[in-house]
Amino acid sequence: xxxxxxxxxxxxxxxxxxxxxxxxxxxxxxxxxxxxxxxxxxxxxxxxxxxxxxxxxxxxxxxxxxxxxxxxxxxxxxxxxxxxxxxxxxxxxxxxxxxxxxxxxxxxxxxxxxxxxxxxxxxxxxxxxxxxxxxxxxxxxxxxxxxxxxxxxxxxxxxxxxxxxxxxxxxxxxxxxxxxxxxxxxxxxxxxxxxxxxxxxxxxxxxxxxxxxxxxxxxxxxxxxxxxxxxxxxxxxxxxxxxxxxxxxxxxxxxxxxxxxxxxxxxxxxxxxxxxxxxxxxxxxxxxxxxxxxxxxxxxxxxxxxxxxxxxxxxxx
Numbered sequence: 001x002x003x004x005x006x007x008x009x010x011x012x013x014x015x016x017x018x019x020x021x022x023x024x025x026x027x028x029x030x031x032x033x034x035x036x037x038x039x040x041x042x043x044x045x046x047x048x049x050x051x052x053x054x055x056x057x058x059x060x061x062x063x064x065x066x067x068x069x070x071x072x073x074x075x076x077x078x079x080x081x082x083x084x085x086x087x088x089x090x091x092x093x094x095x096x097x098x099x100x101x102x103x104x105x106x107x108x109x110x111x112x113x114x115x116x117x118x119x120x121x122x123x124x125x126x127x128x129x130x131x132x133x134x135x136x137x138x139x140x141x142x143x144x145x146x147x148x149x150x151x152x153x154x155x156x157x158x159x160x161x162x163x164x165x166x167x168x169x170x171x172x173x174x175x176x177x178x179x180x181x182x183x184x185x186x187x188x189x190x191x192x193x194x195x196x197x198x199x200x201x202x203x204x205x206x207x208x209x210x211x212x213x214x215x216x217x218x219x220x221x222x223x224x225x226x227x228x229x230x231x232x233x234x235x236x237x238x239x240x241x242x243x244x245x246x247x248x249x250x251x252x253x254x255x256x257x258x259x260x261x262x263x264x265x266x267x268x269x270x271x272x273x274x275x276x277x278x279x280x281x282x283x284x285x286x287x288x289x290x291x292x293x294x295x296x297x298x299x300x301x302x303x304x305x306x307x308x309x310x311x312x313x314x315x316x317x
Contacts, residue, residue, distance in 0.1 A: 026081070027317075029073035029088070032287060034312020039063045042295075042304035046127045046140050055133045055257070058303045068310070074106075082108040102149070112157025120147035124167055128183075130175035133257055133301070141173040147187075159196060163209075165189040178256045182216035191226075201234040209247075218253025219262065228268070239274040258299045267294040274314070285314040 040047055043059040072088025087103050104118030124145025129138045147167035154161060167187040174182060193207030211224040226247035233240055245268035254261050270291035278286045290309040297303055 026076040027073065028076070029071060030314055030316045031069065031071040032312055032314045033069055034287070034310045035065070035067045036289075036308065036310030036312075037063065037065055038309075039307040040304065042306065043301055044129070044132050044304075046129060050138050050140075052133075052135050052138055055135050055301055058300050061305075066310075068312070104149070113155050114151075114153040116149070116151040116153060118149040118151075120149060120165075120167075123147050124169050128171060130173050131177075133176070133181075139173075139175075141171060141175075143169055143171050145169040154195075159194050161193045161195070163189075163191040163193070176217075178217070178219075180217045180219040180253050180256050183220050185213050185215035185220065187214070188212045203232055205230040205232070219251060219255045221252040222249050222262075223252075224249040226266075237276040237278075239276070241272045243270040243272075244268065255299065258301070260298065262297060262299050262302065264295055264297045264302065267296070268292070278313075283316045285316070287312055287314045 039061050041059040041061040042048060043052065043055075047064065048059050048062050070089050072086060072090060074084045074086035077083040077085070084106050085104070086106065089101055100120055101122045102118040102120050104116060106117075107115045109115065124143070124147055126143055127140045128143045130141045131138065145167060147165055149163070149165045151164070152162045165187075167189070168185070169187070170184050174184070176182060189209065189211045191207050191209035193205055195203055195205045197203040207228045209224075209226040209228070211222075211226070213220070213222050213224075215221045224247050226245060228243060228245035230241055230243040232242075245266075247264075247266040247268075249264035249266060251262040251264075268291070271289070273286075273288045275286040278284055288309075288311045291307070293304075293306040295302065295304045
């Protein structure tokens with residue numbers, strides 16, 4: 001996922017749509033203006049050093065201060081406003097650390113189920129290394145991806161939800177010499193979740209997911225099994241959510257560079273906080289996100305630790 005691309009797309013969409021919000025009460029949305037800090041030592045990330053000295057070692061950290069504008073806008077349809085088109089990054093995804101820019105349609109059924117169909121134009125697009133294993137100066141190339149998502153939320157009002165997606169990726173200039181490591185792929189994703197409310201202001205969402213990435217190279221083809229839990233609580237003007245996740249990723253083929261089959265253990269911790277109507281400003285909130293993703297694997301080259309911390313202001317309309 002390319003964060004810069006997502007942020008740029010979000011900026012264009014929410015700012016252009018914001019001017020239309022006052023024309024009709026059917027429009028609603030949110031803008032988030034923020035700044036922060038992020039760090040990564042992933043050898044696969046183009047935000048890391050282009051000069052690779054040793055392709056058998058874990059990468060060195062690179063840090064960056066960022067400014068961002070995120071948000072979403074929706075337009076209600078139908079006499080009962082039980083349908084809507086939307087564009088942007090959803091609050092639910094942001095709360096668990098997923099920066100996914102979407103264009104979609106929602107339909108609220110009378111039985112409590114919400115059907116959500118979306119296209120994600122940027123979540124898999126961006127830049128990658130032509131050959132990430134090349135010792136010396138590496139060159140960037142574009143990766144194009146298309147992702148399609150179907151969700152059934154709160155099925156029959158039960159608290160159970162189902163999230164499914166299909167995606168394709170294609171790298172413009174693939175310079176890896178081993179056919180086992182070719183990265184063009186098709187991806188299939190399914191996740192089931194259940195939200196349990198302990199009180200109207202406090203609850204726990206538990207989800208289990210499965211991903212199959214069918215790549216051109218067997219050493220890039222994998223199955224991933226994941227578990228994620230989010231605890232959330234609201235008190236007066238304060239809302240807090242903490243998400244923890246674990247995923248096991250098992251690769252299908254033998255890696256010819258490292259003479260073994262790769263296995264990943266991926267850990268995630270993400271915190272989200274909101275202080276509503278800060279300073280007495282109606283519809284304005286203080287928001288903060290912070291998280292860490294750790295990939296512990298049996299091949300040192302793929303080990304990584306990613307950090308993100310942001311703070312900003314949110315305006316809802």
